[in-house]
Amino acid sequence: MDIVLTRLKEREKELSCLYSIEELLHKRSLTLDEFFNKLKTLIPPGWQHPTVCEVRIFYEDKTYTTEDFQESPWYQSADIIVDNKIVGHIQVYYTQFIRLHRDSQFLPEEQKLLNTIASLVSNYLFHKRLKKTLAYLEQPDDEFKNKEDLKNILPGDSDEHWKWRYHMVKRLSEKMDFDYFGVEGIYLIGSTKNANAGPGSDIDLLIHFNGDEKQHCQLQSWINGWSYGLDEINYMKTGYYTDGLIDLHIVTDEDIKNKTSYAVMIESKDNGAHPIKVRSHPNRK
Numbered sequence: 001m002d003i004v005l006t007r008l009k010e011r012e013k014e015l016s017c018l019y020s021i022e023e024l025l026h027k028r029s030l031t032l033d034e035f036f037n038k039l040k041t042l043i044p045p046g047w048q049h050p051t052v053c054e055v056r057i058f059y060e061d062k063t064y065t066t067e068d069f070q071e072s073p074w075y076q077s078a079d080i081i082v083d084n085k086i087v088g089h090i091q092v093y094y095t096q097f098i099r100l101h102r103d104s105q106f107l108p109e110e111q112k113l114l115n116t117i118a119s120l121v122s123n124y125l126f127h128k129r130l131k132k133t134l135a136y137l138e139q140p141d142d143e144f145k146n147k148e149d150l151k152n153i154l155p156g157d158s159d160e161h162w163k164w165r166y167h168m169v170k171r172l173s174e175k176m177d178f179d180y181f182g183v184e185g186i187y188l189i190g191s192t193k194n195a196n197a198g199p200g201s202d203i204d205l206l207i208h209f210n211g212d213e214k215q216h217c218q219l220q221s222w223i224n225g226w227s228y229g230l231d232e233i234n235y236m237k238t239g240y241y242t243d244g245l246i247d248l249h250i251v252t253d254e255d256i257k258n259k260t261s262y263a264v265m266i267e268s269k270d271n272g273a274h275p276i277k278v279r280s281h282p283n284r285k
Contacts, residue, residue, distance in 0.1 A: 010048060014113050017046025021117060025124050032128075036064040043092060043117065047110055052095045059088035059125075070095055074105040078118035082126045083160075083199070083238075090118050123239035126199075162197035164237075165230075165245075169203060172226055173277035181219040182211015187273035189265055190247070199238035202247045203230070206262055206273050209250045216250070223248050 020042045024035065036057050044053035044066065054069040059080065072093050080088035092114055094105050166188070173186045190204030191197040205223070209216065227246035235241050255263035265273040 010107070010109070013048075014046050014109065017042065017113065018116065018120075020045075021120060025120060032059070033062075033064075035124075036062075039121070040064050040066050043090070043114075046113055047092065048107060049094060049098055052098070054093045054095055056091045056093065057088065058091075068095075069093070072096070076104075076106050076111055076114055078111075078114045080118055080125065081122045082129060087125070090114060090121070126239055161199055161201060161238075162192050162195045164233075165192040165197055165201075165203050168226075168230055168233075169205065169276055176222075176277075178277075178279055180215070181222065182209055182215035183219065183279070184208040184210050184253075185266075185278035186276045187266060187278075188276055189249070189262065189273050193274045199234070200240040200242060202242055202245050204247045204249065206249045206251065206265065208256070208266065208278075209252055219250070220248070 021039065024030075024038055024042060027035075030038070036059060040055045040057055043055045044050040047053045054066045056066075056069055057064040070093070072095050074097065075091050075093040077089050077091045079086045080090065092106075092110070098105060169186075169188060169192065176183060176186070178184070185208040187206040187208070188204065189206050191201045192203050197203075207219070207223075209219065211219070223246055224244065227244035227248075230245040231242055234245055249262040251261060251263040251266070255261055256266060262273075
């Protein structure tokens with residue numbers, strides 16, 4: 001019973017810590033210095049031994065530490081990641097030895113808590129940069145010329161978003177049973193094909209379908225599974241939820257013949273669909 005009570009108390013401390021940090025994240029008017037100086041004080045109460053717990057946060061070229069911070073051999077760390085780039089770290093130190101838990105001074109739950117905090121901070125910083133980026137893009141050319149403004153916006157050449165999307169579409173096509181689903185071809189259109197997808201961009205998937213109604217339903221269900229799975233991956237990478245990452249467009253032989261809807265893109269030479277996997281038909285022209 002004592003063990004159960006102890007675990008419940010530790011869980012209460014973790015949740016209280018996260019609640020306090022969530023409240024801080026909603027204070028959008030804070031400067032980054034104010035934010036990090038407050039954040040460093042909210043972390044220790046969530047740990048098992050807060051009286052000997054100190055925090056150091058690195059963010060770009062600045063360091064934020066708790067008042068009595070000192071380095072020790074006993075610490076854990078989590079990365080701050082913004083737009084797929086590591087921009088800092090959050091480190092939690094114990095300033096004195098207490099006891100080991102599986103070769104560590106820290107509980108496994110404490111590393112999970114630190115990872116969660118780092119993820120929340122990463123999303124917070126991404127959205128602040130996104131807001132600055134939008135403001136930057138809306139200003140006349142003679143505004144936002146100093147280096148500090150440029151440092152705090154998102155880079156325009158982030159190619160990570162389209163690359164991993166393209167890779168996953170290739171994997172999807174390799175796993176698909178064309179005969180079972182009545183599929184003739186899989187094509188890419190939109191931002192992933194054009195290599196300019198952003199963090200919230202969906203994957204525009206064009207499928208040439210030649211099956212019956214049952215196969216149509218099965219195909220949609222199978223793609224939906226991939227769509228929600230990829231959405232979770234994108235959320236972990238960027239903090240964006242899109243309620244399914246794949247925007248599916250299904251066209252038939254008749255659509256292609258009549259050049260209706262998205263079907264016209266399959267044979268178009270101007271911004272046409274990019275074939276990922278197409279069934280070979282020797283007798284077809």
